[in-house]
Amino acid sequence: xxxxxxxxxxxxxxxxxxxxxxxxxxxxxxxxxxxxxxxxxxxxxxxxxxxxxxxxxxxxxxxxxxxxxxxxxxxxxxxxxxxxxxxxxxxxxxxxxxxxxxxxxxxxxxxxxxxxxxxxxxxxxxxxxxxxxxxxxxxxxxxxxxxxxxxxxxxxxxxxxxxxxxxxxxxxxxxxxxxxxxxxxxxxxxxxxxxxxxxxxxxxxxxxxxxxxxxxxxxxxxxxxxxxxxxxxxxxxxxxxxxxxxxxxxxxxxxxxxxxxxxxxxxxxxxxxxxxxxxxxxxxxxxxxxxxxxxxxxxxxxxxxxxxxxxxxxxxxxxxxxxxxxxxxxxxxxxxxxxxxxxxxxxxxxxxxxxxxxxxxxxxxxxxxxxxxxxxxxxxxxxxxxxxxxxxxxxxxxxxxxxxxxxxxxxxxxxxxxxxxxxx
Amino acid sequence: xxxxxxxxxxxxxxxxxxxxxxxxxxxxxxxxxxxxxxxxxxxxxxxxxxxxxxxxxxxxxxxxxxxxxxxxxxxxxxxxxxxxxxxxxxxxxxxxxxxxxxxxxxxxxxxxxxxxxxxxxxxxxxxxxxxxxxxxxxxxxxxxxxxxxxxxxxxxxxxxxxxxxxxx
Numbered sequence: 001x002x003x004x005x006x007x008x009x010x011x012x013x014x015x016x017x018x019x020x021x022x023x024x025x026x027x028x029x030x031x032x033x034x035x036x037x038x039x040x041x042x043x044x045x046x047x048x049x050x051x052x053x054x055x056x057x058x059x060x061x062x063x064x065x066x067x068x069x070x071x072x073x074x075x076x077x078x079x080x081x082x083x084x085x086x087x088x089x090x091x092x093x094x095x096x097x098x099x100x101x102x103x104x105x106x107x108x109x110x111x112x113x114x115x116x117x118x119x120x121x122x123x124x125x126x127x128x129x130x131x132x133x134x135x136x137x138x139x140x141x142x143x144x145x146x147x148x149x150x151x152x153x154x155x156x157x158x159x160x161x162x163x164x165x166x167x168x169x170x171x172x173x174x175x176x177x178x179x180x181x182x183x184x185x186x187x188x189x190x191x192x193x194x195x196x197x198x199x200x201x202x203x204x205x206x207x208x209x210x211x212x213x214x215x216x217x218x219x220x221x222x223x224x225x226x227x228x229x230x231x232x233x234x235x236x237x238x239x240x241x242x243x244x245x246x247x248x249x250x251x252x253x254x255x256x257x258x259x260x261x262x263x264x265x266x267x268x269x270x271x272x273x274x275x276x277x278x279x280x281x282x283x284x285x286x287x288x289x290x291x292x293x294x295x296x297x298x299x300x301x302x303x304x305x306x307x308x309x310x311x312x313x314x315x316x317x318x319x320x321x322x323x324x325x326x327x328x329x330x331x332x333x334x335x336x337x338x339x340x341x342x343x344x345x346x347x348x349x350x351x352x353x354x355x356x357x358x359x360x361x362x363x364x365x366x367x368x369x370x371x372x373x374x375x376x377x378x379x380x381x382x383x384x385x386x387x388x389x390x391x392x393x394x395x396x397x398x399x400x401x402x403x404x405x406x407x408x409x410x411x412x413x414x415x416x417x418x419x420x421x422x423x424x
Numbered sequence: 425x426x427x428x429x430x431x432x433x434x435x436x437x438x439x440x441x442x443x444x445x446x447x448x449x450x451x452x453x454x455x456x457x458x459x460x461x462x463x464x465x466x467x468x469x470x471x472x473x474x475x476x477x478x479x480x481x482x483x484x485x486x487x488x489x490x491x492x493x494x495x496x497x498x499x500x501x502x503x504x505x506x507x508x509x510x511x512x513x514x515x516x517x518x519x520x521x522x523x524x525x526x527x528x529x530x531x532x533x534x535x536x537x538x539x540x541x542x543x544x545x546x547x548x549x550x551x552x553x554x555x556x557x558x559x560x561x562x563x564x565x566x567x568x569x570x571x572x573x574x575x576x577x578x579x580x581x582x583x584x585x586x587x588x589x590x591x592x
Contacts, residue, residue: 008479009519014583015484016515018576020491025572029495030556034504035487037548038512042541047583086534088524103431103527109534140541141519 004083004143010046017043046142051083057134059150061119067158069246071100071120074130084110085139089117092131092152096123096245104132122245124159124257124303128152158299159261160246192221229275229288230267231350232260232298235331235338236280236305237313241360252332255357257302259400260330263355264302268295276301277317279331279338281308313337317345326351330400332358334379339386346395353406354390354397358383428526435530442517444468444475447486450510451493453503463493471514478521487511500556508549516542 020036023029056079063072076089091104100118108115121127131152136145194210197217205219239253250258260276267274268290276286276298284301313335317327327350329342346352358380367373387397398405428437451459451467458464470485494507516538520530 007519007522008481008483009515009522011481012483012487012515012518016487016491018580018583019488021576021579023495025576027495029498031495031498031500031504032491034500034549034552034556035491035494035508035511037552038508038545039515041545041548042515043583045541045545086523088528090525090528101529105433105524105528107524107528107531107534109531109537112531112533135524137523141523 002146002148004051004138004145006046007137007141007144010043010140010142013039013042013046042140045140049083049139049142051138051143051145053080053083055080055084055136055145057136057146057148057150059130059132059134061130061153061155064153064155065158066121066155068121068124068160071118072129074117074119074132076114076116076134078114078136081110083138083143084136084145086110086137086141087114088135088137088147089115090133090147091117091119092133094128094131094152096125096243097121097127097129121155121157122247123243123254124157125306126304127155127157129155156300156303158303159257161261161265194218194220229325230263230272231275231277231288231325231327232263233277233279233317233327233329233331234260234302234305235329235333235357236278236283236307237311237335237338238332239307240332240334240358250359252357252359253305253307255359255400256330256332257305259355259357259405260328261299261302263328263330264298265295268292268298274298278302278305279311279314280305281311282306283314314341317341326353328353328355328406330355330357332356333383333387333390333397334358336386339390342395343390343393346393352395354387354395355405356387356397356399359400431527433527433529435535436521436526436528439517439521439530440475440478440526443478443514443521444471446510446514446517447471447490450490450507450514453506453510454493454497454499457497459493463489474514474518475521478518483515483518486514500553505549505553508553509546512542512546 017036017039020032020039024031024033024036058077059074060077061072061074063070066072074091076087078084078087086107086109088107089105091099093104098120100120104117106115106117117132119129121129129152130150132150133147134150135147137143194207195218197206197211197219201219205221207218207220210218234256236253236256239251241251242249243251243254264274264276271290273288273290274294275288276284278284278301284304286298286301289297315337317329327345329338329345329352331338331354333339333342333354333356342352342354368377391397448468448471451463467486467489470482470489474480474483474486490507490511494504520535520538523534
C-alpha cells in the first residue's frame with residue numbers, strides 16, 4: 001500500500017542540517033554551522049509540511065472509441081489535493097501508441113491544474129493506452145506519495161477510414177431499393193425517356209409540355225433504383241512487411257484492413273448491404289447488412305483481425321453470394337488455394353474484383369543476391385503469374401490506390417453485365 | 425554509441441550538470457591550496473553519481489566532503505558564503521531533478537518557486553556567518569553549550585520520528 005514517504009531531498013537536508021549543527025557544537029567548527037544553516041531551514045519546512053491525507057488517484061481517458069491516428073487525453077483525478085504541491089505523470093511505453101509530450105513525462109504544480117497526457121494510437125488493432133506512473137509531492141519536496149502504477153485501458157483501435165470515393169455503380173444491383181440505377185424501368189427518379197401514354201400509366205407521370213406540343217399524351221419513364229450486395233473478403237492469413245503505423249510504411253495487412261474499411265464505409269453510405277469474410281485462423285463472417293450500426297460492427301471486426309502462423313488458405317469462399325453480388329477480395333494473393341477459390345467464385349456468377357494489397361511489402365533487400373531477396377523475388381514472380389492467370393479468367397486485379405481505385409473496373413464489369421450470357 | 429538515452433530534456437540535463445559542477449566549484453574556491461587527493465577525487469566522483477541519480481543516498485557525500493574540508497581548515501572568510509550558496513544550489517538542483525525522470529522537462533513555475541525558496545533559505549547564512557565572526561564564544565553563558573547539545577539531540581530524535589514513513 002502506498003503512503004507518504006520522506007523524499008531523498010528531505011532526508012539529505014535533515015542529515016546535512018543536523019550533522020552540521022552537531023559537528024559545529026561538538027567539534028567547535030563554526031564553519032559547519034554556517035554551511036548547515038540553509039539546510040536547517042529546508043529540513044524544518046519539509047518536516048512541517050508532512051501531509052496527513054490519503055489521496056485516491058485515478059485516471060480516465062476522454063474517449064473509448066478511436067480510429068488510428070486520432071488522439072485522446074488522459075485526465076488525472078485526485079480526491080484530496082490539500083497537501084499536494086506537485087504532480088508527476090510518466091506514461092508507459094506501448095507499441096504503436098504515441099504520447100504527448102513525446103516521451104510521456106509531464107509534471108505541474110497543482111496550482112496550475114493537474115497535468116494531462118495525450119495518447120494517440122498509430123495503428124489499428126488492440127492497443128493498451130493509459131498505463132502510467134504517478135507521483136505526488138508535498139510542499140518543499142518533503143514527502144512523496146507513490147510512484148504508483150495506474151492500469152492501462154485496453155482499446156480496440158478502428159482502422160483509419162482511408163479517403164475513398166467511387167463514382168462507378170455496382171455492376172448488377174439486385175436489391176429492392178437503393179441508390180444504384182437499375183437496368184429495369186420502374187419507379188425511381190432517374191430519367192430514362194419519354195414515350196406515349198399507355199393504359200396503366202400513372203397520371204402524375206404525364207409530361208404536359210410534351211403532350212401539349214405533340215397533341216398526344218406522353219409520360220416520363222424512369223429507372224428503378226436498387227441496392228446491391230457487396231462482400232468484402234479480407235485476407236488475414238499473413239502480414240508481409242513491417243508496419244510503421246499510420247505515419248510510416250504500411251504492411252500488407254495494414255493495406256488490406258484500411259482498404260476494406262474504406263470500401264465498407266463507401267458502400268454502406270451509398271446504401272448498399274455489405275458483408276465481410278475474414279480469412280484467418282479465427283475467421284469471422286459478418287452477414288450482409290446496412291446502416292451505421294452495421295458499419296460499426298464491420299469496423300470492429302476489422303480492428304480485431306490478427307495473423308497467425310497456423311492460418312491456412314481456404315479451398316473455397318463460401319459467401320452465399322448471388323449472381324448480383326459484388327465480391328472484393330482484398331489480398332496480396334500469396335496462396336494458390338485462395339487464387340483458386342477466387343476463380344471458383346467468379347465462375348459461380350458473382351462479380352469478383354481482386355484488390356491487390358501487396359504494396360511495397362515484398363520489395364526485397366538492397367542486396368539483390370542475398371538469399372532473402374532472391375526468395376522474395378521468386379515468390380513475387382509466382383504471385384504475379386497467378387494473378388495474370390486469374391485476370392485471364394476474367395477477374396480484374398487492381399492494386400489499391402485509394403480514391404477511384406475501382407472506378408474503371410466497376411464500369412467494365414457493368415458493361416460486361418449488360419451483355420447476354422450464354423452458358424456452355 | 426549514444427551517451428544519453430533518447431528523449432532527454434535539456435533542462436533535466438542542465439540540472440544534472442549543476443549537481444555535478446557546483447560541489448566541484450565549492451572545492452575549487454580553495455585554490456591555490458590543493459585539497460587532499462581523497463577529497464579532490466571523492467567530490468567529483470560522488471557528484472557524478474549524484475548527478476546521474478539525484479535520488480541516490482550518495483547525494484550526502486559531496487556536501488559532507490566539501491563542508492568537512494572547509495571546516496577542518498577553519499576558514500570563515502567570505503568564501504564560506506559562496507561555498508554555502510554553491511552547496512545549496514547543488515541540493516536544490518538535485519531536488520528539482522528528482523521530481524521525475526530525465527525525460528521530464530523542468531516546469532518554469534516550479535523552477536521559479538524553488539528559486540524563491542533557495543533565496544529564502546540563504547537568509548540565515550550571512551546571519552550565521554556574521555555571528556560566527558563577530559561573537560566571541562567566551563562571552564556565552566556557562567550552560568549554552570549544554571543546552572545547544574541537548575537541543576541538537578532532541579532535534580535528531582524528532583526528525584528521526586517524523587521522517588519514519590507511516591505503514592498504512
